[in-house]
Amino acid sequence: MTSSLRWGILATGDIAHSFARDLALVDDAVLHAVASRSPAPAQAFADEYATAASTPVAYGSYAELLADPDVDVVYVATPHGRHTEDVLACFDAGKAVLCEKALTLTAASSRQLVDEARRRGLFFAEAMWMRTNPNIRRVRAMAAEGACGTIAHVRADLGFVAPPDKARLWDPALGASALLDVGIYPLTFAYLILGRPAELRAVATLSDQGVDLAGGATLRYDDGAIASISWTQLGWPDTRASVAGDGGRLELPSPFHHPHSFTYARNWEADELAEPVVGAGYAHEIAEVGRCLREGLTESPLLPLDETVEIMELMDEIRTQVGATTG
CATH class of the missing domain: 3.40.50.720 (NAD(P)-binding Rossmann-like Domain)
Known part of the structure; x- marks a missing residue:
């Protein structure tokens, strides 16, 4: 090299x-x-x-x-x-x-x-x-270190309005799926904070060809925590995320999947924190x-392959539950 x-x-x-x-x-x-x-x-x-x-x-x-x-x-x-x-x-x-x-x-x-x-x-x-964004990494570390106390809830959503002429977002032959395209981000965020859920329940809006165009899922964990995630290519949601527990809350602004700052709130106090981000x-x-x-x-600890596969397994489960075409 x-x-x-x-x-x-x-x-x-x-x-x-x-x-x-x-x-x-x-x-x-x-x-x-x-x-x-x-x-x-x-x-x-x-x-x-x-x-x-x-x-x-x-x-x-x-x-x-x-x-x-x-x-x-x-x-x-x-x-x-x-x-x-x-x-x-x-x-x-x-x-x-x-x-x-x-x-x-x-x-x-x-x-x-x-x-x-x-x-x-x-x-x-x-x-x-x-996963490599410095603010996402710090939020994950703070959550793991107990900044929010016992975590009770994670929320994340992401979406946009898909251009009608962008075939890869609509054609099942090209692997079209709002979950695979944007839903993967809120699902991965929930996974980063809470790991693999004990139970998952999903709903979705499907096209006439069986492409999932919008959806949501609730994830339940054995420790009692709940994650609420949603995704869409049919509208403009607020694209924020949060981690909440009995000791505080971590909030990621829009768009949460590549933040330049975040908020740490507890009781009546709130601090704006930021890690420097290079480029986009x-x-x-x-x-x-x-x-x-x-x-x-041959593998990155920040982009672990086994976790990539495990998240794909969760997306398989979601698409099976909602009856989406798998390409």
């Missing part, structure tokens, strides 16, 4: 642009190459993120990028309906992988990828960037992958 970690980006959609902007803010990381399924989008992307020092190599196919020996790690930014195919291709090329969430469409296919990465000894992680927040997962690769780690 050279002094700068050389990234390749697979696909050129919106999330790839967000990632590339933050990649430029990370020391010892460089965008080396980008691939699309045709040359023109790849070249336009490469030109947009060219610097005085270098211009990324543009490839008109994913296979060409994976054949580039100078790519140290690949960020898979394709729709989650393609992730299994694309990640396995990366592994066949011997590449370390950071794959956009949701990792796959089902827990079984996610476990397949995890097992394959471990068999080959390759670094692998889901790009659940929320993707920089922290990029830096974490770099740290792991430099230290020879």
